[in-house]
Amino acid sequence: MPEWHPVSLLQQTGPNEWTMRSTRSMDTSLGRVHRIEFGLFREVWFRATVTGDGGPEVIGYARTAEAAAEAIWRQPRQDSHTRPHTGYPGLGRG
Numbered sequence: 001m002p003e004w005h006p007v008s009l010l011q012q013t014g015p016n017e018w019t020m021r022s023t024r025s026m027d028t029s030l031g032r033v034h035r036i037e038f039g040l041f042r043e044v045w046f047r048a049t050v051t052g053d054g055g056p057e058v059i060g061y062a063r064t065a066e067a068a069a070e071a072i073w074r075q076p077r078q079d080s081h082t083r084p085h086t087g088y089p090g091l092g093r094g
Contacts, residue, residue: 006073007066018065020072031072032056033065048072 009030010018016035022028031050037043046068049056059075062068 005066005069007069009073010065010069018069020069031059031075033068033072035065050075 006020009020009023010033011021013019013032018033020030020033022030029051031048034047034049036045036047038045044063046062046065048059048062048068048071050059050072051057060068060071062071
């Protein structure tokens with residue numbers, strides 16, 4: 001049986017851009033991977049970004065799309081498992 005990898009959540013949204021969708025809701029974007037070329041020899045890199053409070057935030061560059069997708073997947077997110085629910089007391093850490 002093949003092993004699952006975060007790159008399977010990427011959907012191509014442009015010629016050099018992929019969006020990572022949430023496994024719980026395909027409407028929720030977790031981040032984007034952009035393919036970029038630069039330098040004298042046109043080196044290919046992949047930029048991983050996530051959406052922050054002030055807009056897109058670059059979390060890093062990778063040599064492969066798989067590594068960029070994994071970086072987005074490992075990024076902590078404010079979702080229903082990490083943010084406190086209104087009306088419930090917080091778990092005290094002490």
